[in-house]
Amino acid sequence: MKNVLVxxxxxxxxxxxxxxxxxxxxxxxKEINVVFYEIQMxxxxxxxxxxxxxxxxxxxxxxxxxxxxxxxxxxxxxxKFDLILLNYQVWYLSPSIPINSFLKSLEAKILFxxxxxxxxxxxxxxxxxAQEKIKVLLKKNNAKLKGxxxxxxxxxxxxxxxxxxxxxxxxxxxxxxxxxxxxxVSEKDIIEADKFGEVIxxxxxxxxxxxxxxxxxxxxxxxxxxxxxxxxxxxNKIFDKxxxxxxxxxxxxxxxxxxxxxxxxxAIWLISPIVYIVHIILFPFKFSKINKEMHYYQGVK
Ligand SMILES: Cc1cc2nc3c(=O)[nH]c(=O)nc-3n(C[C@H](O)[C@H](O)[C@H](O)COP(=O)(O)O)c2cc1C
Numbered sequence: 001m002k003n004v005l006v007x008x009x010x011x012x013x014x015x016x017x018x019x020x021x022x023x024x025x026x027x028x029x030k031e032i033n034v035v036f037y038e039i040q041m042x043x044x045x046x047x048x049x050x051x052x053x054x055x056x057x058x059x060x061x062x063x064x065x066x067x068x069x070x071x072x073x074x075x076x077x078x079x080k081f082d083l084i085l086l087n088y089q090v091w092y093l094s095p096s097i098p099i100n101s102f103l104k105s106l107e108a109k110i111l112f113x114x115x116x117x118x119x120x121x122x123x124x125x126x127x128x129x130a131q132e133k134i135k136v137l138l139k140k141n142n143a144k145l146k147g148x149x150x151x152x153x154x155x156x157x158x159x160x161x162x163x164x165x166x167x168x169x170x171x172x173x174x175x176x177x178x179x180x181x182x183x184x185v186s187e188k189d190i191i192e193a194d195k196f197g198e199v200i201x202x203x204x205x206x207x208x209x210x211x212x213x214x215x216x217x218x219x220x221x222x223x224x225x226x227x228x229x230x231x232x233x234x235x236n237k238i239f240d241k242x243x244x245x246x247x248x249x250x251x252x253x254x255x256x257x258x259x260x261x262x263x264x265x266x267a268i269w270l271i272s273p274i275v276y277i278v279h280i281i282l283f284p285f286k287f288s289k290i291n292k293e294m295h296y297y298q299g300v301k
Contacts (some may be wrong), residue, residue, distance in 0.1 A: 001133045003033050006023045011100075014122055018087060019085065039099065048169055062242075063244070064095070073109040090126065116144045119145065122152075129236050131148065153183065155181050161268055199216060
């Protein structure tokens with residue numbers, strides 16, 4: 001009998017559904033004991049979000065400052081897991097505060113030590129640098145990253161900004177104004193996510209998780225857009241400046257978060273289309289570098 005721990009945190013339920021669908025083949029196997037663990041905050045974030053709380057989460061998300069969580073049960077802590085499925089969402093190009101806080105906890109150090117891990121993200125579309133940050137946290141916990149599944153909203157970048165913001169502020173996954181597509185990861189991708197579970201389960205049963213990522217990529221677990229990688233990298237540099245600046249403004253934090261909100265609108269609607277045009281122009285000259293980069297982000301090294 002092998003023990004598998006499924007860790008998740010989810011506000012809308014999207015990531016929880018993904019986590020449970022990927023875990024289905026494990027639950028159907030007589031050889032596996034599955035334990036679900038939902039990360040719970042001492043002081044939960046609101047859902048739906050209001051504007052103030054949404055932007056207030058920016059500095060701590062990006063600077064990866066941990067916050068208090070409810071403790072993990074002794075029952076879970078004393079179990080030696082053969083595999084951890086770590087489901088996470090991205091907040092401000094970083095692991096969400098609950099996930100970051102958990103990965104920085106003493107309990108995570110115990111659970112992840114020498115344990116194979118498959119990361120699973122459900123984000124808008126910009127998860128590349130967040131996954132790099134997750135890799136660092138996993139390494140610090142002495143975990144062994146074996147696979148990665150990145151589920152995203154597949155509509156255009158700017159459309160998904162509109163639909164996800166509307167979803168986060170209303171709390172309802174609906175077609176905004178009746179004309180926009182549904183926000184988030186598509187229903188089809190969520191329902192079909194059990195196919196990833198089947199491949200991961202086979203690797204675990206056969207004690208062969210080393211070649212797992214190649215098999216996951218072959219069934220579309222990770223799709224890379226070189227344009228989105230470029231935006232993610234550029235935005236990380238800019239967020240680094242903003243987050244440190246705002247975090248040091250104890251008395252005028254609220255004002256600066258409002259200014260950051262305006263800046264973000266400008267960056268999304270003006271700067272990101274410029275990055276797109278520059279990216280298209282430079283694409284033929286950077287082809288080999290981009291190819292290497294795409295290969296890297298599909299992997300788990
Ligand atoms: C505060 C906040 C910031 C977010 N930032 C990003 C981001 O930088 N990149 C991204 O792809 N998605 C981002 N998202 C979307 C989330 O990754 C996720 O898809 C969404 O919150 C649904 O997750 P849930 O299962 O917790 O409801 C953000 C969401 C929130 C609430």
